[in-house]
Structures are given as structure tokens and as C-alpha cells.
Amino acid sequence: MADEKKKKTIKTLKIDVDKCNGCRACEVICSAFHAEPKYSSNNPARSRIRVVRDPLRDVYVPVYAGEYAAAECAGRDKYTIDGKEYDECTFCRASCPSRDEFKEPDSGLPLKCDMCEGEDEPLCVQWCITDALTCEVREEEVAEDETEEQEELEIGLEVLADKYGMEKILDAVARMSNSNSS
Amino acid sequence: MRYAETGFNLEIDLTRGNIERVETDPKETELYLGGLGTNAKLLWDRVPPEVEPFSPENLLIFGAGLLCGTPAIGCNRTIVSTISPQTRLMAFSMMGGFWAPELKHAGYDKVVLRGKSPDLVYIHIHDDKVEIRDASHLHGKGAVETQELIRRELKDPKLQVSAIGLAGENRVFYASIEQGRSSASRLGIGAVMGDKGVKAIAVRGTKDVNVARPAEFFELCQEVLKYIQHREKNPIPGVMPILAGLGSPQEMKVHDEKWHTENFMWGNSRERKKGFWNDEIAESWTAAMESMRTRLISCYNCPLKCGATISPPGQPTYMMKCFSKLTYTMAAHSDLDFGLRIAQKATEYGVDGFSTPQVMAFALELYEDGILTNEDMPGLPSDNEERFHWLLDRIVRREGIGDVLANGTYWAAKEIGKGAEAFAHNNIKKHEQLPLKLSMLNPIYFLMYSTGEKINITQIEGQFPQAPFPKREQREEFVKDWIQVPDEKFKQYFLDWELRGENSIPYYPTPEMTCDIVDWQERMHYIDDALGMCAGLSSFPLKPPYHIHNYPKFISAGAGFDMDEDRLTQAAKRYRNLVRAINIRRGMRRKDEAPPANHWKKRFPELEKELLDTYYEYKGWNNDGIPTAATLKEQGLGYVAEDFLKRGILTGGDDEASSETAPAEQETA
Numbered sequence: 001m002a003d004e005k006k007k008k009t010i011k012t013l014k015i016d017v018d019k020c021n022g023c024r025a026c027e028v029i030c031s032a033f034h035a036e037p038k039y040s041s042n043n044p045a046r047s048r049i050r051v052v053r054d055p056l057r058d059v060y061v062p063v064y065a066g067e068y069a070a071a072e073c074a075g076r077d078k079y080t081i082d083g084k085e086y087d088e089c090t091f092c093r094a095s096c097p098s099r100d101e102f103k104e105p106d107s108g109l110p111l112k113c114d115m116c117e118g119e120d121e122p123l124c125v126q127w128c129i130t131d132a133l134t135c136e137v138r139e140e141e142v143a144e145d146e147t148e149e150q151e152e153l154e155i156g157l158e159v160l161a162d163k164y165g166m167e168k169i170l171d172a173v174a175r176m177s178n179s180n181s182s
Numbered sequence: 183m184r185y186a187e188t189g190f191n192l193e194i195d196l197t198r199g200n201i202e203r204v205e206t207d208p209k210e211t212e213l214y215l216g217g218l219g220t221n222a223k224l225l226w227d228r229v230p231p232e233v234e235p236f237s238p239e240n241l242l243i244f245g246a247g248l249l250c251g252t253p254a255i256g257c258n259r260t261i262v263s264t265i266s267p268q269t270r271l272m273a274f275s276m277m278g279g280f281w282a283p284e285l286k287h288a289g290y291d292k293v294v295l296r297g298k299s300p301d302l303v304y305i306h307i308h309d310d311k312v313e314i315r316d317a318s319h320l321h322g323k324g325a326v327e328t329q330e331l332i333r334r335e336l337k338d339p340k341l342q343v344s345a346i347g348l349a350g351e352n353r354v355f356y357a358s359i360e361q362g363r364s365s366a367s368r369l370g371i372g373a374v375m376g377d378k379g380v381k382a383i384a385v386r387g388t389k390d391v392n393v394a395r396p397a398e399f400f401e402l403c404q405e406v407l408k409y410i411q412h413r414e415k416n417p418i419p420g421v422m423p424i425l426a427g428l429g430s431p432q433e434m435k436v437h438d439e440k441w442h443t444e445n446f447m448w449g450n451s452r453e454r455k456k457g458f459w460n461d462e463i464a465e466s467w468t469a470a471m472e473s474m475r476t477r478l479i480s481c482y483n484c485p486l487k488c489g490a491t492i493s494p495p496g497q498p499t500y501m502m503k504c505f506s507k508l509t510y511t512m513a514a515h516s517d518l519d520f521g522l523r524i525a526q527k528a529t530e531y532g533v534d535g536f537s538t539p540q541v542m543a544f545a546l547e548l549y550e551d552g553i554l555t556n557e558d559m560p561g562l563p564s565d566n567e568e569r570f571h572w573l574l575d576r577i578v579r580r581e582g583i584g585d586v587l588a589n590g591t592y593w594a595a596k597e598i599g600k601g602a603e604a605f606a607h608n609n610i611k612k613h614e615q616l617p618l619k620l621s622m623l624n625p626i627y628f629l630m631y632s633t634g635e636k637i638n639i640t641q642i643e644g645q646f647p648q649a650p651f652p653k654r655e656q657r658e659e660f661v662k663d664w665i666q667v668p669d670e671k672f673k674q675y676f677l678d679w680e681l682r683g684e685n686s687i688p689y690y691p692t693p694e695m696t697c698d699i700v701d702w703q704e705r706m707h708y709i710d711d712a713l714g715m716c717a718g719l720s721s722f723p724l725k726p727p728y729h730i731h732n733y734p735k736f737i738s739a740g741a742g743f744d745m746d747e748d749r750l751t752q753a754a755k756r757y758r759n760l761v762r763a764i765n766i767r768r769g770m771r772r773k774d775e776a777p778p779a780n781h782w783k784k785r786f787p788e789l790e791k792e793l794l795d796t797y798y799e800y801k802g803w804n805n806d807g808i809p810t811a812a813t814l815k816e817q818g819l820g821y822v823a824e825d826f827l828k829r830g831i832l833t834g835g836d837d838e839a840s841s842e843t844a845p846a847e848q849e850t851a
Contacts, residue, residue, distance in 0.1 A: 024280075028253050028483045032400070035390070043388065043389060054339065056500075
């Protein structure tokens with residue numbers, strides 16, 4: 001058992017900004033798929049993908065909603081690529097206090113891309129027939145969960161030991177195991 | 183709950199600065215669908231025929247189509263309706279882009295403007311918040327520039343903005359409304375917007391648009407998407423490149439311009455250049471396009487790339503669509519480099535890409551002929567291309583001769599006199615047509631040109647091939663998967679249509695067949711214009727993904743009311759007749775329904791008369807083109823019949839008698 005490897009499916013969204021025609025079909029269908037009931041309404045403002053577009057400057061960047069961030073970054077990023085300057089935070093996926101992106105328009109709750117669970121491919125990819133959005137699925141072999149957990153535990157303990165010293169950690173563990181058994 | 187539509191219009195009285203959110207009657211939606219249909223109802227109800235185009239009582243309606251804002255692919259058109267200063271009839275120009283869906287998400291189906299603002303203003307709509315804002319700082323700004331300035335001023339890059347340029351502000355009769363990569367250009371609706379003192383309408387919406395039967399609606403969309411992919415992979419063989427695929431068309435993608443440059447006329451719609459297209463020109467025009475074209479782009483929720491971002495070196499970037507790619511080039515006998523450059527200026531000024539080049543070519547013809555002199559055109563440059571820039575600058579400012587030319591060729595010729603009328607030779611109902619002059623009368627096109635009230639052939643034609651295919655095998659191949667026909671008989675019409683001999687134009691298709699064909703083509707355009715569907719995915723190209731068989735399903739699953747092919751045909755008939763009724767009430771009659779005299783070399787007056795007679799009867803119109811009381815009542819337009827009777831347009835009991843008491847057509851601008 002311990003030697004067995006586990007297979008994990010990894011979905012990579014590939015975004016080719018050069019192929020994007022700026023039509024926002026991805027936003028339309030994402031918001032429709034996530035409506036309750038499914039497809040009953042649509043509203044790009046609720047979409048978990050958004051095309052940052054500025055046609056006159058030839059900026060077309062589809063971005064997916066990622067993790068929620070409680071606070072904004074200490075600094076912001078502004079990229080220039082091939083002479084085109086992108087607005088602050090263009091490439092960032094976070095739903096964060098610094099901007100309106102990836103939040104439910106009425107409640108303000110954060111949105112996150114879930115790759116359209118249950119579908120072969122996310123809907124945005126299915127509806128992007130210009131192929132700016134494609135999805136690649138691959139399987140990776142990963143170590144059995146137990147080993148992984150063990151590694152994580154040891155990394156965590158090492159960090160704590162570095163910070164507090166091994167003795168204090170051992171004392172604490174002894175105390176905790178005593179109180180648990182009593 | 184209302185489905186597909188929001189159920190609310192925004193009524194703005196510019197004179198008083200009053201803004202109201204008005205709930206609409208869902209019964210009207212079932213009768214007139216939306217977009218053009220409900221726009222026409224508002225114009226009929228509220229703009230009597232005495233109202234001048236530049237009167238505060240004229241309405242300017244921005245209507246989102248019924249299915250705009252739903253996931254129906256390519257459904258993004260805003261139908262702008264008003265009374266045209268040029269034709270003095272109903273104008274209903276349309277624009278794609280992103281504005282109509284945004285308006286729906288803000289919670290409105292239409293913006294209805296009335297009155298006149300004393301100062302230049304713009305309107306800002308963000309969901310429930312609507313404000314009229316000062317636009318004095320935007321005076322004279324370009325239509326594209328204005329969109330950008332407003333986005334910056336309001337710090338909202340997601341605003342969709344419809345704006346006019348200098349031409350609209352100065353009430354040029356062919357001024358456009360520009361919006362993103364699209365524009366509503368025909369018939370001078372930009373001039374009406376300028377007259378109302380509105381520089382722009384900026385919209386942002388974050389509300390839901392609902393559909394009635396979600397799973398079914400989604401399935402229909404999926405089918406359309408698949409069919410588009412199928413058509414993109416399988417262009418129709420045997421027709422010119424732009425007619426082989428879908429789109430409005432995807433003109434920016436196509437480099438092969440043999441068909442346009444050799445079949446359309448150059449200059450003031452005068453000269454056909456057979457053999458023009460050669461390798462050298464192909465190479466240089468392709469290079470010009472590729473050096474300026476940054477990207478092929480689309481409208482909202484549409485995979486077809488009909489537009490492009492164009493960056494002419496040394497000039498600001500703009501977005502171009504469709505055939506304006508070549509109109510300036512051909513009017514000036516120049517090349518694509520010139521055409522793409524002057525179109526940048528014209529887009530900022532906000533003028534129609536069809537009328538404008540023709541008006542300028544017309545002026546230069548008058549000059550060559552001595553009707554316009556150096557006195558009329560002081561400072562006219564000697565270089566041909568510079569002359570076009572010079573004229574454009576004067577037209578949009580209404581400076582000197584520009585003030586006359588700003589009214590279009592029909593009115594300008596009248597004002598100039600001295601035989602100038604003969605040079606305004608390419609108009610129907612006072613409006614400049616595509617520069618086409620052909621040899622043999624085509625019965626289908628004869629009827630479409632004559633009776634079309636969109637007054638632009640590309641907005642009427644489609645569905646049925648423009649010409650017969652030479653070989654029977656080709657025709658058999660074509661009809662095999664022709665699922666779009668409303669009736670199998672259309673396949674037979676096409677199979678029997680020959681290039682030469684008995685079954686060729688002008689006597690084949692027969693008048694009866696021609697009526698069927700024209701009616702079908704027109705019906706599909708009218709349906710598109712109510713739903714907000716782009717003609718490029720429906721009524722314009724051959725074998726489109728949307729057609730009479732799947733449209734009823736889209737409407738019933740989307741908007742939630744019962745619909746089938748018959749009902750949809752009836753609805754389209756209803757508002758098609760309402761559009762005609764508005765124009766009839768404004769004086770339009772049979773005498774106005776004629777293509778330019780020189781459109782074809784070979785004309786057949788008797789056949790033409792028969793065609794028009796047959797078609798009028800087919801449509802339920804009397805011999806003067808007026809819908810009969812019976813026709814009107816049958817379509818639930820009894821109120822129109824009553825009005826016609828009251829005005830003496832129809833005489834009681836005898837529908838066939840055409841009226842002698844029609845209001846005199848006004849000839850003052």
C-alpha cells in the first residue's frame with residue numbers, strides 16, 4: 001500500500017491572448033452556467049472569467065477568478081509586454097478589496113472559478129470557438145496521501161522547531177498528549 | 183417575472199431634464215416582439231406625421247432587441263429609430279457591438295429620448311442610477327475619442343458608450359452614432375441625436391437577464407454554435423469569398439477584393455473597372471491591410487470576426503467594419519491605404535461610410551462639370567485625395583459648400599440647381615444607395631430596392647442566392663442541406679433558375695415566385711431587427727444558423743410566450759406593416775418606390791409594373807402601396823386603419839382606391 005502512487009487529474013486552462021476576439025462569450029456562458037437553476041439567467045458581472053479589454057490599445061486578457069484575498073497586496077503590479085502597458089493588477093486572479101472583479105454584484109461575496117464541475121470542459125472553453133481558451137487535461141502520479149501528509153507534518157514541525165526550539169515543542173506535545181488521555 | 187426582456191423603458195425628456203423608468207405592457211411584446219417592432223409602435227403612437235425630424239417632438243429610440251443580453255449567440259444589436267432628416271421617413275439603423283446587452287443588464291429594454299436639451303449633455307446609466315451630465319467639454323470631440331473620455335471621466339472602463347462626433351453635433355444628414363466597433367450609420371440618426379443635444383449615452387449594467395426555459399434555451403444556443411463551426415469549416419462553393427461564409431460579412435479578414443472592385447462602381451457610382459484586380463494590387467492592398475490591422479474583432483457574444491482594429495501609422499487607432507473598407511477608396515479612385523486612413527477621420531467625425539464618400543464624389547463631379555466652381559469651393563486642393571479630406575472637413579463643420587453637401591446628394595442637388603439633379607443619380611427615397619450599376623434587370627432585386635423601407639439593399643437581401651449557379655449539379659448540391667427554406671418550393675425555384683434561356687432573369691423567377699422570395703428575405707431581416715440578432719448570422723448570409731424554423735423555439739424558450747412559425751410570421755408582418763404605415767402617413771407612395779433609373783441598363787417597364795402590382799397584392803397593399811383596411815385589421819392593426827380612414831389615406835369601404843388626398847411631401851430640409 002505504502003508504495004502505491006495515486007493518479008491526480010490536472011486541468012490547465014491555456015489562454016492565448018493573441019486569439020481573443022474580445023466577444024465575451026466566456027463571460028456570458030460562465031454566468032449562465034453558474035446561475036440557479038442552471039442557465040436560467042446570465043450576467044457577465046457575475047462571471048468567474050472576465051476579459052480585460054481595451055480595444056484601442058489592443059489589450060485582450062481573459063482572466064479567471066482565483067482565491068479570495070482578505071486584504072489587498074502591499075504593492076501592485078503593472079506589466080508592459082511588447083510595448084503594451086497593462087493596467088494595475090490585470091493578470092491577478094484574486095477577488096480582493098482593491099477592485100470590483102470577481103464579486104457577486106449584489107452581495108459582494110467572492111467568486112472563484114470551479115472549472116465547471118461535472119462538465120468535460122469548462123463552458124468558457126466550449127464557447128470559445130476562436131480557441132483563445134483551451135483546456136488541457138493531464139494525469140500526474142502523486143505519492144500516496146499518507147506519505148504526503150507525513151511530509152507536510154514534518155515541514156510544519158521543522159518550522160515550529162526553528163522558531164521556538166525543539167525542547168519547547170516536545171514539552172508542548174507531551175502536555176497535549178497528557179491532557180488528551182486524561 | 184419578465185423573460186428575455188426587462189419590461190422597462192427609460193424615458194428621458196431632454197427639455198425638462200426629466201427621467202422616468204416606465205414599465206411596458208407584456209402584451210405589446212407578444213404582438214411586436216421588441217427592438218424594431220416595439221420601436222415602430224412607439225413612433226406610430228407618439229410621433230404624428232406633422233412632426234419634423236428636428237423637432238423636440240421627434241423621438242430618438244435606442245431599442246435593445248428582445249433576445250439581446252441572453253446567451254443567444256450574436257444577438258447584440260441596438261435598433262435606433264427616429265424620423266430621418268434625409269428621407270423624412272422612419273429611420274431604423276442598427277448597431278452591433280456591446281451596447282444593447284449592457285442596457286439590458288442595467289435593467290432597460292429601450293432608451294427613449296424626447297425634447298431637446300438646451301446645452302450639450304451626455305447620459306450616464308449605471309443600473310438604477312441615471313443622470314444627465316454636462317458635455318460642454320466634449321464639444322467637437324471625435325465619436326471614438328468621446329467614448330474614451332467618458333470612460334475616464336467616470337472611472338469605469340466597462341462602460342459601453344454610444345456617441346456622436348462633429349457631424350452629429352452639426353446635424354449632417356448622414357451622421358452616424360458610433361459605439362465600440364460598430365455604428366448606426368444610415369439615414370442621419372446621428373443628426374437627430376445632435377439636434378437633441380445629446381453627445382453620448384454611456385451604459386453599465388450588473389443585473390441578470392432571465393430566460394424562461396433554461397435547459398431548452400441553452401440547447402438551442404449549443405446547436406447554433408455547432409452550426410457556426412460547421413459553416414466556418416464548409417464555405418459555400420461557387421460564390422465569391424464574402425458570400426461563402428457567415429458574418430456581416432467578415433470583410434476585414436478577406437484580402438481578395440476582386441468581386442467588389444470589379445463589380446461595384448467607382449467615383450460617384452459611375453465607372454465599373456473590369457480587370458482591375460491583379461496580382462500587384464492584391465499584394466499591395468494585402469500589405470496595406472496587414473500593416474494597419476492589429477486584430478480581427480467581434481461584437482458581443484459572437485465568434486465571427488467581421489471587424490478589425492486599424493492603426494494607420496501617424497493616426498489614432500479606430501475600429502472598422504464591413505464594406506466601409508472600400509467605399510472611400512472606390513469613390514476617390516484611390517487605394518486601400520487612402521481608404522483606411524480617411525475612414526479613421528470619418529469614424530471620429532461620425533459619418534456614414536456609404537453616403538459620405540458618394541456625396542464627396544458627387545461634389546467633385548459637379549466641380550469637374552463646372553456646376554460647382556472655384557467660387558463655391560475656395561481653396562479646394564488640386565490633389566484628388568486631398569480634395570476628399572478637404573470636403574470631409576467642410577461637410578462635418580457645415581462650412582461653405584459643406585453646408586449644402588451635408589444634406590446628402592438629393593437635397594444638395596436641389597439646392598445647387600443648374601442641372602445638379604442629374605448627378606444625384608443613385609438614390610432611392612432620397613438616400614444614397616450602394617454604388618452598383620448592372621446590366622439586366624433582376625426581378626428579385628427590383629422589388630427589394632423598390633419596396634425596402636430600410637432603404638439599404640444589404641439590409642434586405644440574403645437567404646436566396648444572388649445569382650443562379652451555372653450547373654444543375656451545383657444547384658442540386660446546394661439545395662441538399664438547405665434547411666433554412668420556409669417551404670420546399672424555394673428549392674425548386676432555385677433548381678430551375680438558369681443563367682441563360684427561358685428560366686433566366688428578368689422573366690424568371692416569375693413575379694409570383696419573386697414575391698415569395700422577396701417576402702422571405704424581408705421577413706428574416708424584420709425578425710432579426712426585433713430580436714436584436716445580427717443579420718450576419720441570420721438574414722444576410724446564405725445558410726445561416728438562425729432561421730424561421732429555430733427562431734420560434736428561441737423566442738418561446740427565451741421570452742416564455744407561445745410561438746410557432748406562423749405566429750412569428752404574423753408578428754413580423756404586423757410590425758413590417760406598421761413601419762410602412764408610419765411612412766405612408768408621412769406621404770410615401772408608389773411613386774417613391776423605384777430603384778435609380780440607371781441601376782440596370784436593360785429595363786422592362788411592363789414587367790416592372792407587373793412585379794410591383796403583384797407584390798403589392800401579395801402583401802395586402804393597394805395599388806398605391808398602402809396596406810388595405812382588411813390587411814391592417816387582420817394583423818390587429820385596426821387602429822392604423824382607423825387613422826388612415828380619418829386622414830383620408832384610405833377611403834371607407836373601398837381599399838383598392840388609392841388616395842388623392844395624401845399629405846403633400848415636404849421638400850424643405
